[in-house]
Amino acid sequence: MSLAIESRSPRLAVLIDADNTSAKIADGLFEEIAKIGEASVRRIYGDFSSTRMKSWADILAKHAIIPQQQFAYTSGKNASDITLVIDAMDLLHSGRFDGFCLVSSDSDFTRLASRIREHGIDVFGFGEQKTPESFRQACRRFIYTENLLQAASGGQPRPDAAKKPLVEPKEAIPILRKAVEQVVEQLESGDGWVLLGSVGKSLANLAPDFDSRTYGFRKLIDLVRDIGTFDVDHAEGKAPRIKLKSATESKRRSGGRR
Incomplete structure (x- = not known):
């Protein structure tokens, strides 16, 4: 008896820079990622002891996102970015992933995106419209998070989405x-x-x-x-x-x- 082999969706690693991403996009973000593949790894980086991270802390369980706590020991030094890059390289060299989703509006991740793509792995970027062009161009595809903002109920697009396009x-x-x-x-x-x-x-x-x-x-x-x-x-x-x-x-x- 032959068994049908179900093809698996692309396995994705989702890495979120909490310092440069609004928690409001979470629902739309994972709906968009589901169109690309399976979010096998879901990690978010930031100092969750800070009150400004409360909005993210409140929804981590809903989307099964694993927080990577990074205390801000020194002003002006972003340990979260460094940890995200280290994790990304570890995951890349594990050879288990078909693509990476880098969620940030920070151009500091431009080199990381380029490095991953040099290995023949797709990178999907998610960030605000203000994201520098260098990071946007380094990704195979870049999605503006403003397009992911959704109403709280039903996952429907905002009623004003068609009336107020980001660009004419x-x-x-x-x-x-x-x-x-x-x-x-x-x-x-x-x-x-x-x-x-x-x-x-x-x-x-x-x-x-x-x-x-x-x-x-x-x-x-x-x-x-x-x-x-x-x-x-x-x-x-x-x-x-x-x-x-x-x-x-x-x-x-x-x-x-x-």
Whole structure:
């Protein structure tokens, strides 16, 4: 009798810098990580004897996060960062993990992210929009924690999420255009039509922090439709395709909005 072998989700090590991360994102954080793989290790670093860490201390049990206590013996010295880096390297060399989730807005972890990726292991960064570009670019993918803020009940996105995007949708046009042009060149698409899925992969390589939610949309296709720079072909039962509008079409559309 043969037994079916169930494929295992990627095993992830989640390391959280409590000094640079708000506890408010915890629910959204682990929901997002669950889309990537299994959070096998969940550790958080900070001085939990401090009153400002109470918000984290109150939710550690809910998400089975193991606190790594680091007392602040000396002002200006961050023992938590050093401990996180040491643990990350130990976990990396154990060879048991398919990816790391580094949760911080601190650029000090840029070299750590680069070092892990040099071993062929994926790094997923989570931090605020203010996170320096060096850290964002060092990750395979970087998710803004502002996009993870969720309502207390039901895990639904904040009602004002669509009304107040972090960045105006039109700001996505240059990177979307570059991604489409890159795919067209790679596939030598004579008519300019490319699969939206291929554009998404190109975006991930061009800008690790690209996320349609940053522009107020859950899905990439909705963002593309809204900005009006691309033609969209989404026939029923088929994968969506997009194409850059001609200069004449774009000019006509912008003129109609005035």
